[in-house]
Amino acid sequence: MCGDFTFVCFCFPFLAGYDIPKGTVLTTNISQIHKDPTMWDDPETFKPERFLDDAGKFVTHPGWLPFSAGKRGCVGEVVAKSNLFLSMVALFQRFSFHPDPSSEKLEGACDKAYMPMQMLPKPFKIIPISR
Numbered sequence: 001m002c003g004d005f006t007f008v009c010f011c012f013p014f015l016a017g018y019d020i021p022k023g024t025v026l027t028t029n030i031s032q033i034h035k036d037p038t039m040w041d042d043p044e045t046f047k048p049e050r051f052l053d054d055a056g057k058f059v060t061h062p063g064w065l066p067f068s069a070g071k072r073g074c075v076g077e078v079v080a081k082s083n084l085f086l087s088m089v090a091l092f093q094r095f096s097f098h099p100d101p102s103s104e105k106l107e108g109a110c111d112k113a114y115m116p117m118q119m120l121p122k123p124f125k126i127i128p129i130s131r
């Protein structure tokens with residue numbers, strides 16, 4: 001993920017009803033975008049099936065914006081998505097992944113910010129088994 005999510009306000013005197021003094025550093029809260037209850041049903045719960053239709057086919061969601069949006073959205077989105085797709089497919093074609101019984105349960109592992117600016121899962125162990 002890109003490290004720099006900040007912009008300096010040069011010209012907007014106000015935004016969304018707030019006065020923003022010139023020079024203010026603005027930061028996009030991507031994590032909160034994905035917890036907006038007006039966009040997401042049960043936003044705190046991990047539900048990958050949100051992205052499947054009744055036939056089990058992938059569907060996207062208008063509230064899903066990990067690469068942000070608009071003119072300052074991620075210019076690397078296509079590169080990032082194709083790299084993630086290729087590397088994940090390569091791994092899942094060769095291995096199945098299982099939780100390590102000695103490791104902490106994964107449930108709720110992401111519910112606290114583990115780093116100040118990024119929402120990351122806590123470290124956990126998995127056991128890859130060759131297919």
Ligand code: HEM
Pocket residue numbers: 001002004005006007027028030066067068069071072073074075076077079080081
């Ligand atoms: C999973 C991987 C990635 C994620 C989730 C991601 C996410 C983002 C997000 C959310 C922003 C906008 C930040 C904001 O609105 O303040 C951004 C900006 C940007 N990203 Fe990425 N990014 C990823 C990979 C990449 C890659 C691979 C590249 C380069 C090849 C890249 C280059 C950039 C650049 C240059 C910007 C700044 C665009 C601008 O300000 O006009 N990103 N990224």
